[in-house]
Amino acid sequence: MKYNITQKKDIGGTDYLLEVEAPQVAERIRPGNFVVLITVPNGERIPMSVQKAEDGKIAMFVKKLGKTSRALDACGECTTLEAVVGPMGKPVELKKFGNVVFVSDLVCGHAENYLFSQVFSKIEGNHMISMQTFPTKDEIYPEEYLAKGLCDEYYLTTKDGSVGLKGHYLEKLKELLDEGRCDIIFGGGDIPSLHELAKLTRPYEVPTIVTVRQIMVDATGMCGSCRVFVSGEMKLSCIDGPMFDATKLDFEDIISRLGMFKEAEAKAMEWCKQQQECK
Amino acid sequence: MPNIHIPRQEMPKQAPEDRRDNFNEVALGFTAELAQKEAQRCIQCKKPFCIDGCPVEIDIPAFIKFISEGDFEGALKKVREENLLPGICGRVCPQEQQCEIQCVLGKKQEPVAIGRLERFVADWGKQTGFDDEFHIEEKKKSVAVVGSGPASISCAIDLRRFGYQVTLFEALHKAGGVLQYGIPEFRLPKKIVDFEINNLDELGVDVKINTVIGQHVEFDELRGFFDAVFLGTGAGAPLFLNIEGEKLKGLYSANEFLIRTNLMKAYKFPEYDTPIICGNKVGVIGAGNVAMDAARCAVRLGADEVYILYRRTKKQAPARLEELENALEEGVILKELVNPVRVLGTDDGWVRAIELIMMELGEPDSSGRARPIPIENSEFEMELDTVVVALGTKPNRLFLNKVPELETTPWGTIQVDERLKTNMEGVYAGGDAVRGNATVILALGDGRTAARSIHAYLQNGKH
Ligand SMILES: Cc1cc2nc3c(=O)[nH]c(=O)nc-3n(C[C@H](O)[C@H](O)[C@H](O)COP(=O)(O)OP(=O)(O)OC[C@H]3O[C@@H](n4cnc5c(N)ncnc54)[C@H](O)[C@@H]3O)c2cc1C
Ligand SMILES: Cc1cc2nc3c(=O)[nH]c(=O)nc-3n(C[C@H](O)[C@H](O)[C@H](O)COP(=O)(O)OP(=O)(O)OC[C@H]3O[C@@H](n4cnc5c(N)ncnc54)[C@H](O)[C@@H]3O)c2cc1C
Ligand code: SF4
Ligand code: SF4
Ligand code: FES
Numbered sequence: 001m002k003y004n005i006t007q008k009k010d011i012g013g014t015d016y017l018l019e020v021e022a023p024q025v026a027e028r029i030r031p032g033n034f035v036v037l038i039t040v041p042n043g044e045r046i047p048m049s050v051q052k053a054e055d056g057k058i059a060m061f062v063k064k065l066g067k068t069s070r071a072l073d074a075c076g077e078c079t080t081l082e083a084v085v086g087p088m089g090k091p092v093e094l095k096k097f098g099n100v101v102f103v104s105d106l107v108c109g110h111a112e113n114y115l116f117s118q119v120f121s122k123i124e125g126n127h128m129i130s131m132q133t134f135p136t137k138d139e140i141y142p143e144e145y146l147a148k149g150l151c152d153e154y155y156l157t158t159k160d161g162s163v164g165l166k167g168h169y170l171e172k173l174k175e176l177l178d179e180g181r182c183d184i185i186f187g188g189g190d191i192p193s194l195h196e197l198a199k200l201t202r203p204y205e206v207p208t209i210v211t212v213r214q215i216m217v218d219a220t221g222m223c224g225s226c227r228v229f230v231s232g233e234m235k236l237s238c239i240d241g242p243m244f245d246a247t248k249l250d251f252e253d254i255i256s257r258l259g260m261f262k263e264a265e266a267k268a269m270e271w272c273k274q275q276q277e278c279k
Numbered sequence: 280m281p282n283i284h285i286p287r288q289e290m291p292k293q294a295p296e297d298r299r300d301n302f303n304e305v306a307l308g309f310t311a312e313l314a315q316k317e318a319q320r321c322i323q324c325k326k327p328f329c330i331d332g333c334p335v336e337i338d339i340p341a342f343i344k345f346i347s348e349g350d351f352e353g354a355l356k357k358v359r360e361e362n363l364l365p366g367i368c369g370r371v372c373p374q375e376q377q378c379e380i381q382c383v384l385g386k387k388q389e390p391v392a393i394g395r396l397e398r399f400v401a402d403w404g405k406q407t408g409f410d411d412e413f414h415i416e417e418k419k420k421s422v423a424v425v426g427s428g429p430a431s432i433s434c435a436i437d438l439r440r441f442g443y444q445v446t447l448f449e450a451l452h453k454a455g456g457v458l459q460y461g462i463p464e465f466r467l468p469k470k471i472v473d474f475e476i477n478n479l480d481e482l483g484v485d486v487k488i489n490t491v492i493g494q495h496v497e498f499d500e501l502r503g504f505f506d507a508v509f510l511g512t513g514a515g516a517p518l519f520l521n522i523e524g525e526k527l528k529g530l531y532s533a534n535e536f537l538i539r540t541n542l543m544k545a546y547k548f549p550e551y552d553t554p555i556i557c558g559n560k561v562g563v564i565g566a567g568n569v570a571m572d573a574a575r576c577a578v579r580l581g582a583d584e585v586y587i588l589y590r591r592t593k594k595q596a597p598a599r600l601e602e603l604e605n606a607l608e609e610g611v612i613l614k615e616l617v618n619p620v621r622v623l624g625t626d627d628g629w630v631r632a633i634e635l636i637m638m639e640l641g642e643p644d645s646s647g648r649a650r651p652i653p654i655e656n657s658e659f660e661m662e663l664d665t666v667v668v669a670l671g672t673k674p675n676r677l678f679l680n681k682v683p684e685l686e687t688t689p690w691g692t693i694q695v696d697e698r699l700k701t702n703m704e705g706v707y708a709g710g711d712a713v714r715g716n717a718t719v720i721l722a723l724g725d726g727r728t729a730a731r732s733i734h735a736y737l738q739n740g741k742h
Contacts, residue, residue, distance in 0.1 A: 001489075024495060038452055044543060044552035045452070068552055083452050085489045217543065217553070218460075220450045220491060221677045222515040223535035229526070234519065239677045253526040256628040260528040264554030271549040 002080035006057055008073070013139035014064040015107045016073055022084040023056035030094070031116045032243050035060075035086030036219045039072045043082060047216045047238075049188065050086075051111035051145070052118070058084070061145070063107040067268040070278040088219050089242050092209065096125035098183035101176065102147065103169040103197065105133035109189025110141065112211060116186055117147035129153040129176070131169040137162035170196055177204045186210070187246065191255055198246035210246040212237045214254055215261065229253055281322045281347075287389035288317040295608040299578050302464045302546055305605060306370070311351070314399040318347035321391045324383055329393060332381035335724045337361045339378060339393055346396055355400040355409055362397070363433050364723060366405060366471050367458060369398025372720050373599050405474060415483070418442035420737050423505040424484075425492045425678070428456020429719045430710025431511035432475060433726030434733075435484045438509075441734045445484045446505070450491040450677075453542060454479075456513055457711075458719070460542035461534070463572050465579070466602070469541075493681035507705040507733045510693060511726065512678050514711035518670045520564070524622025525668075529558060529630035533565070533573045533669035540576045558664030559583040562633055564619055566596035567716075570669035571603060574611045577665070585611045586661075590618040590638050590651040616640075618651065620658055622666055632662045671716045690715060698732040699725060707733055 007019035025035060029050050035058065036045050046068055052059040064070045072078060100120045104113040113130055121128035130147035134140045136158050148154045155172050156164035165172055170193070176182050177200070187197050188211040201208040214226040214237045221239040228237050229250040235241065272278035291307040292298075298305050309317065321343040329339045338357055345354035358365045372378075374394035382390035403409075420443055424435045427449040439445045453459050455472040479486055492501060492512075502508060517532035519525050536555070539545040543553035557580040563570050566589035577585045587606070589596060592615045596603055607613065617635040625631045637657035640649035674691045686694040686702040692715050693708040695701055701708050709725025711717055 028495070040552075042544070042547075042551045067549070083489045085450075085452075085491065085495070087494055088491070217535060217538055218451065220515075221675050222460075222517065222672075223538050224517040224519065224532040225535045227519075234521075234525075239680070250526070257526070257528055261554050261556065264548065264556060268549045268552065268554065 002082065003084045005079055005081060007059070011061065011145055012141045013135070015061050015139075015141070016064065017051075017059060017145065018062050018072070019057050019059040020081055020084055021057050025084055025086045026053040026056050026058050029053040029058060029087045029115075030091035031112070031119050032090060032092040033087035034089050034242055035084055036088055036216075037081055037085075038083040039068055039078070039081055041082055044068060045083075045085075045217065045219060047088070047213075047219055047242075049108040049111040049211065051114045053115075061107045061111040061141075066265045067272045067278060070269070071272055074278055085219070088238060090240065092186070092243060094119065094123060096123055098125065099127045099129060099181050101129045101131065101173070101182050101185045103131045103133075103173060103185065103187045104189045105169060105193050106189030108211065108213065109187065110145075112186070112188040113147045114145065114150065117150040121151050127152050129155075129181075131155040131157065131172060133157045133159065133169045135159050168193070170200055173197075174200060177201065177206065182206045184209070186243070191251065191258065194246055195251035195255070198249065198251070202247045208246040209243050210249075211242050212244055212249065212254060213242070213258070215258060280319070282319050283322060283384065283388070285316055285320050287320065287392055288313045288395075290392070290395050295610070298465065299609050302579055304468050305465050308402055309395055309399040311349075311399075311403075314346055314396055315349060317392050318343045318396060320384065321347070322384070328381040328383060329378045329391070332378040334377065334720050335361045335727070337378075337397070342400065343391065343393070343396060346400065351400055351403045352409060355404045356411075358397055358400055359411060362720075362723065363436050363727075364429060364475055364719075365397045366401030367429070367467065367475065368720050368723070369394050369396075369401055370467050370471075371462060373718060375600055377720070405471075413440060415440060416442045418444070418737075420444070420506040421446070421504075422507045422509065422733060422737075423448065423501050424509045424511065426456060426511035426513055426710075426712070427454035427459075427476070427486070428511055428513050428710055428722060429458065430712075430722035430726040430729075431456070431509065432479065433723045434509045434511065434709070434730045435479055435726075436482060437727050437730030438733060439482050439484050441730065443734075443737070447479065447484055447486050448490045448492050448496070449486070449488045451542065452489055454486055454488055456511075457515075461537050461569070461572070463537070463541050463576055465575065466572065491677070493678045498678075498682045502703075502705065506737055507707065509726070509729050509733065510678075510701070510706065510708035510712055511710045511722070512675060512712045514672050514674045514692070514715055516673045516675045517668075518673060519668055520619060520670065522619060522621050524624060524630070526628075527622055527624040527630045527666075528628050529556065529664055530622060530666045530668070533563070533569045533667050534672060536573050536576065536667045537569070540580070546576075546580060555580065556665070557582055558630075560663045561585045561665040561667065562588050562661065562663040563667045563669055564588050565669035565671070566591070566598055566603075566613070567669065567671065568598050568602060569671065570667075571598045571606045571611075573667045573669050575606050575609060577667070578609050578611060582665070586663075587611060587613045588617050588619065588633070588635065589613065589615055591640065591648060592616060595648045616651065618653060623660070630664055630666050632660045633666060634658055634660050673715070674712055699729040700732060700736075705736065
């Protein structure tokens, strides 16, 4: 069985929207889940966050990064994916927290931000606050892909101040924390930023739950590649996560091992270009 | 006519210096001539002890007699009465500890090469397009089989032959369980596994890959939809050492090393997308089948030196002797009586060395093997750039976490009775999910036992 691609388009910077038909998966995706894609028969299993699940389709934001993401982007005649597996991982509890904040500054985080905002704003008693950071005005996604229209309070920041607030979400978040307006903070995106986020929120003792993107192979709990350490205890991000309490995570370990395959990935890109499959 | 003066026939193999560089199958199998010659060694015992050694009780003298008479079809039919995956078991069964250890010839000389003969007839059947003849009487009731390892494959075949509507669910993108993702190509070619999966299709089993029970489909839903369920989810979760240095780059669980290499075909990177980084000096911790497979993959991935680091000695190694010998022939170095203390890293977080402590053997422990005891102040460092932890695996929590009402043992395996029934109505389990790390043939036997129990349950609704 193959999975039909129903949409693929650039949305800003090096990111594109990928929408596929996967009714069973779409029906069950909850905030905190992810999916695993295989794009071509010889392909790797790549984990992806989901932005939206509607009408039997799921939408994702993909960054053109290495071989898999670029080859899929460049392939005009690719109309199907080999596999869409999910939902994987543990969803978060859907309940009333009060002031719920989602912060993001990178492709996967923006997708999660959208889905969380959509779901949590509908739960009675929640006040949904969303913050999204982009480098400059040029990389900002079209409005329909931002969490803006879905939450109760929204902050857009750019690192250079070209649109919205100037700076990173961390700065605006600090103001909210000082005002005592956060009951729970969710975060996704750049891992070093999430590390900073954990350092920021720790003294305020506000629960801070973030998505870890450790490298996955099977994504079913069998290989241990995605292991992370939570208060020193080993957890597997694919089945125990991918969301964990940021204040307890060993970020140095995550960042170090995320770079393990850099050389091999560069080799794959080169090969891909030679085969004229990647731009 | 039996002739015990014929020596045990050697099976042709790829030469060690050739096979170090490729993933092709090492053992090439008997020719018809060699098989018949080997078969003539069996003296057709009145009381064949070999059968007692086979977990599924194949009528060994009967099938061997057919081979000696050149009736390979008869032989294959005989084998298939009990074993539905002879091409696989003939390759990976620990024969020397099962059927062959019981063979009477083994007392004075070498036992009959039962496993090799079994493999021979299976391969003969595959080449000649042999097919079992049977008639399926369709029944309305349906059974879900979870997982696609040997336990699930055999359970699905038997249930289908009883006439049930069978759907098999596999989480990964390829079916076969450990046969597919763990055991390397050079020991069990994937075309043999794919052939068996294809046969399931042809038998009318609905094989659904990319489907994780408990995530994609909830267990309650599954139970609602099917009249009975078999759980063959295996014991695929990796074990680590819990020592310093397990965060380093270049340290893998054996499962990761093998999944990348076998399931994801990292040895064909970049043609296949998934990479593996295998250094020049590789240390594999453990001495079971999994450790041998990882070490031999490392050799083929181009490592200069590959060490098996084992806390006991060669004699106690749990791996199949044949595979241990194969590994040594390929240049793997067995370092006995050492235990890892910690893994040491470079400034940028890569494995640099391992600290080992020397061991000595003491009194036998509960497993009957001599207990290894650390020798005080004998720690030393060994330079390595890749470490593979091959200590075995435990049951996968992915599914079990989702079904807290399913009774498990203190070891995390699923609790069953002698009919392989769990504490849940209509739910049966077998293979590694129940036994922990066991063998292909035990898993296969469980699948058949469970199929009979499920058949009994669906016929009279009791249990
Ligand atoms: C839970 C989770 C959610 C994710 N969500 C998204 C998302 O919404 N959008 C998105 O663009 N990316 C997401 N990713 C990351 C995505 O899987 C990788 O970007 C992708 O695998 C890169 O493949 P590539 O061949 O294009 O690049 P490569 O050149 O192979 O890799 C580039 C970088 O991506 C990371 N990476 C590579 N392989 C994997 C892997 N198998 N698992 C995890 N990370 C990997 C590594 O940091 C690597 O250095 C997510 C990862 C995880 C674990
Ligand atoms: C590297 C290695 C080498 C080995 N060598 C030998 C050998 O030489 N000889 C021998 O006899 N034995 C050997 N073994 C042991 C043998 O492979 C196992 O005992 C046997 O495969 C167990 O079979 P099983 O059917 O119980 O499960 P498995 O083969 O483990 O299959 C279980 C399957 O279930 C799937 N699954 C799990 N959870 C779910 C879920 N929720 N939904 C859907 N699918 C799910 C898994 O993805 C997996 O494919 C070896 C094992 C390993 C790891
Ligand atoms: S199935 Fe295994 S134990 Fe039984 S006869 Fe064949 S090789 Fe021997
Ligand atoms: S014990 Fe050995 S010789 Fe006797 S029947 Fe079995 S295989 Fe043949
Ligand atoms: S990806 Fe293999 S255990 Fe999580």
